[in-house]
Amino acid sequence: MNLLLDTHLMLWAMQGRAALPKAAVPWIDRADAVFVSAASLWEAAIKAALGKLTVDVAALEQQLADAGFAQLPVRWTHAAQVALLPQGRHRNPFDRLLVAQAISEPLHLLTCDAALGPYTDLVIVVPA
Numbered sequence: 001m002n003l004l005l006d007t008h009l010m011l012w013a014m015q016g017r018a019a020l021p022k023a024a025v026p027w028i029d030r031a032d033a034v035f036v037s038a039a040s041l042w043e044a045a046i047k048a049a050l051g052k053l054t055v056d057v058a059a060l061e062q063q064l065a066d067a068g069f070a071q072l073p074v075r076w077t078h079a080a081q082v083a084l085l086p087q088g089r090h091r092n093p094f095d096r097l098l099v100a101q102a103i104s105e106p107l108h109l110l111t112c113d114a115a116l117g118p119y120t121d122l123v124i125v126v127p128a
Contacts, residue, residue, distance in 0.1 A: 003031040003124075004072060004102050006111040007040040007094060011055065014063055023126035027110050035072040036064050037101055043094040077104050090115045099123065 012019040047053035081100035102109035112128040
């Protein structure tokens with residue numbers, strides 16, 4: 001199984017294994033590959049610029065690669081898939097793009113955000 005981490009799980013993973021929710025660890029350990037979306041780095045960069053997050057975004061890409069995570073770029077097909085998602089369910093554009101990427105690739109999206117679960121059975125919600 002190939003996983004796509006949501007932004008929170010990516011950030012927790014970069015803080016070390018102990019920062020990850022316990023329920024997420026077995027999913028990550030059993031995955032054939034673990035992907036991180038360029039959209040998650042974009043979200044982290046925006047939050048860092050707004051002062052809502054303390055992270056060295058410039059170093060984050062290398063840290064993710066060193067940790068063995070695969071990079072998932074944002075493709076046109078992902079953007080098109082966003083338009084097919086139900087409206088009103090969840091308004092966060094980054095989360096909606098991650099769901100669209102999971103559907104398009106396909107990948108299992110690992111998240112602690114229960115609001116993403118109803119989109120598709122490709123979403124795996126674990127407690128934070």
